[in-house]
Amino acid sequence: MKVRDVMSEQVECVRSDTPIIEAAKIMQKSDVGSVPVCDNKRLLGIVTDRDIVVRGIASHGNPMSLNAGQVMSTDVVTVTPDTDVHQASALMSDHQVRRLPVVERGEICGMLALGDLAVERVHVDEAGEALSDISHGIQH
16 A cells, blocks of 8 residues: 555645744644645645744744744655555654655655554554554664
8 A cells, every 4th residue: 555545635834934833823723743844835844843842932932933944844754655654654663753744746745644554454553553663762
């Protein structure tokens, strides 16, 4: 099975100049912990709830004056729509992330969440293992 078979195609991105307060509101509305930062559809980075707290509030104090580009993570792990879901699950586990941007020809076209893998009964055990690795840190 490929990522395209289980990914969400409905992705709400923010621009690098979007205030982090707006990024946080999008996360709240969508019930997610991260939002991609894009220039048109070209992925620049990702801003997570942790980025907002650690790089934003804890480091700068005033979240009203910060934008997504100032706090985003730029070392984003991505997959393509043709990536095998087992490979995607392994990437999530290895990099301890719960969501992967799906990129095709340089443009974001979807998001793959850990929950997307769990929806397919075939991958429930694998998704549980990835979540365990993400939550507890890999100890190989």
